[in-house]
Amino acid sequence: MSITPPEQKVWYNEPVEKTEVIWVLIALTWALIMFAMMPLWHLKGTQNMSNEAYRIQPDVYQARVDAFVEKYKVGEEGHAKTPVVRPPAGSDVYLLARLWEWYPVLELEKGKSYRLHLSSIDWQHGFSVQPANINLQVHPGIDEVVTITPTDAGDFGIICNEYCGIGHHTMLGKIRVVAGK
Template identity: 60%
Template sequence: MAITPPQNRIWWNEPIHKIEMSWIVIAFLWGLFMFFFMIAWHFIGEQNLSTETYRINPDKYVEKVEAFAEKWQVGEEEGVPVVRPPAGEDVFLLARLWEWWPILELKKDQSYRIHMSSADWQHGFSLQPTNINIQVHPGYEHILILTPTESGEFSIVCNEYCGIGHHQMTGRIRVTE
């Protein structure tokens, strides 16, 4: 109940003031612009991720990643293999409680097909400080074509809550000249 109710209780029949109507029209047109711009940005933005995804048995994927890491391992950091595949090679990343495995060393300006999947739960692949975000599901192998354009160390952060150790789930990609 209002403190001072309107004189005319059927408020939706009241005329709309010109200023209020202009704001309604502006908001509606802005909404239409944003809707159509999202569609246009898909074509002109050159940021679209690959839609290449396959169904896979999580245990088989773990075996593929372990074979890949063993083949191209060049070192180890804190029990995690450091892997340096040749340019153009298929690269495999595994998400599992609570790590991205292995650490990758890639060459600048070389293209790689990065395969990623989860061994257990849904995880998020967020490559920082770039703006690449993918949900990674067990049973699905996601393939991303990546061409690093600057050298340095990039962090992989899980951005989908995956349990008590979620805040510690990180990985690394190093890009060298």
């Protein structure tokens, strides 16, 4: 029921005004342009990170992270004494998401490439690097591998942007990028 009913009961047989036809054609044209741009942005855009994904058992991933930390640990940070690791350029780098932390702190070299492995051992988490605006989903049982090359030195915060429980707001991590030697 409308507020003001149409003058003619069979309103769909009424002729359409020229301005209305023009607006419908503009909307249709824009929709077709956006539809064509989606695959183009995906294939040619620089916003898409190259990645791989593999199935992995959470306990196997935890063992890889522990071995990685033991091999490349250079210190500790914070009241929780989170290990800081400095892997060599070009190596595989492991970052673990678990309630409610990112483990370990990564120290990477500016301008060097790394294969960053991301996985969770408990729930789904969101990997968001600020202020770089990188956002990925991190799932248990999936080893998400992303090739990264830091372009700016400094500390970059990692936050979980997928609600993961009562301590979600405390799930913070860090990637430190240092200038080349």
